[in-house]
Amino acid sequence: MPRKNLTANRTSLTHRVRYAARHPDRVPRYLARAGRDAWLRLRHPRDHVAYYRAVMRSDSAADPEAAVGSRTHDRWLALGKMQFDYLVEHGLRPGDRMLEIGCGNLRAGWRFIDYLERGRYYGLDISPDILFAAQDTVVRHGLQDKLPRLTPVRDLTFAFLPDGHFRVVHAHSVFSHSPPHVIDECLAHVGRVLRPDGWFDFTFDRTETAEHHVLREDFYYRTETLVALAEKHGLRAEFMADWEKLPHGQSKIRVRLPADS
Numbered sequence: 001m002p003r004k005n006l007t008a009n010r011t012s013l014t015h016r017v018r019y020a021a022r023h024p025d026r027v028p029r030y031l032a033r034a035g036r037d038a039w040l041r042l043r044h045p046r047d048h049v050a051y052y053r054a055v056m057r058s059d060s061a062a063d064p065e066a067a068v069g070s071r072t073h074d075r076w077l078a079l080g081k082m083q084f085d086y087l088v089e090h091g092l093r094p095g096d097r098m099l100e101i102g103c104g105n106l107r108a109g110w111r112f113i114d115y116l117e118r119g120r121y122y123g124l125d126i127s128p129d130i131l132f133a134a135q136d137t138v139v140r141h142g143l144q145d146k147l148p149r150l151t152p153v154r155d156l157t158f159a160f161l162p163d164g165h166f167r168v169v170h171a172h173s174v175f176s177h178s179p180p181h182v183i184d185e186c187l188a189h190v191g192r193v194l195r196p197d198g199w200f201d202f203t204f205d206r207t208e209t210a211e212h213h214v215l216r217e218d219f220y221y222r223t224e225t226l227v228a229l230a231e232k233h234g235l236r237a238e239f240m241a242d243w244e245k246l247p248h249g250q251s252k253i254r255v256r257l258p259a260d261s
């Protein structure tokens with residue numbers, strides 16, 4: 001079961017040396033990744049989304065399930081089920097319109113598509129390559145008749161989507177790969193596409209010490225930072241304590257529109 005390490009600073013030399021000593025088998029893979037990421041950052045020095053799209057292109061070519069963070073197919077299934085069960089327990093209904101930000105290859109998305117009425121699922125991702133893999137998932141699960149929408153995006157302004165449209169917006173393991181300006185952009189615009197009774201759930205890698213990132217791929221935030229960011233954009237934010245009981249390394253925040261909207 002993944003444990004949360006809320007106090008590690010993964011950028012410190014001490015942490016890295018200790019980690020390498022504990023997991024020597026992971027060192028070659030880390031070094032290969034660090035080299036590849038340095039090259040991709042050189043090619044996209046000022047544009048995080050372009051950089052991360054290139055990371056996803058490389059990872060998806062090797063293995064789309066590993067690219068979304070699951071080392072085995074069983075883990076891929078289990079992680080999708082955990083997201084699905086949680087939202088259904090929290091009131092997702094078949095007639096709802098749902099937006100999934102960073103839908104990947106539909107690890108959870110295929111279950112949402114299957115559960116929701118036809119045409120009610122909308123998935124976005126910055127990576128066309130992972131969306132090709134998402135189409136394969138639709139075919140594998142025979143979900144063509146549900147007509148899911150799968151759309152590549154350059155940013156998280158949702159400019160092409162209508163006002164007040166979605167009851168549920170979901171982003172799992174997306175802000176864990178996002179620098180502050182990407183999260184800020186998303187929180188600045190997500191309220192416009194939410195129904196007044198809707199909510200937006202996102203997971204994040206939580207730290208209780210200094211915020212940091214690893215290879216500009218994995219970002220660690222304090223809860224207070226993300227709550228303050230949501231409030232800056234007029235949203236109410238709630239830390240989801242019941243998510244903490246599940247076997248998952250990330251934490252979850254839910255945001256809603258102000259009560260009087």
Ligand SMILES: C[S@@+](CC[C@H](N)C(=O)[O-])C[C@H]1O[C@@H](n2cnc3c(N)ncnc32)[C@H](O)[C@@H]1O
Pocket residue numbers: 049052056067068069101102103104105106107108124125126127130153155156171172173174177178182
């Ligand atoms: C770890 S995967 C998780 C995928 C999916 N949410 C799941 O749980 O299987 C992260 C996904 O978010 C996408 N992503 C990362 N940054 C994004 C952004 N700023 N906007 C939209 N998608 C993004 C990546 O391309 C990738 O498909």
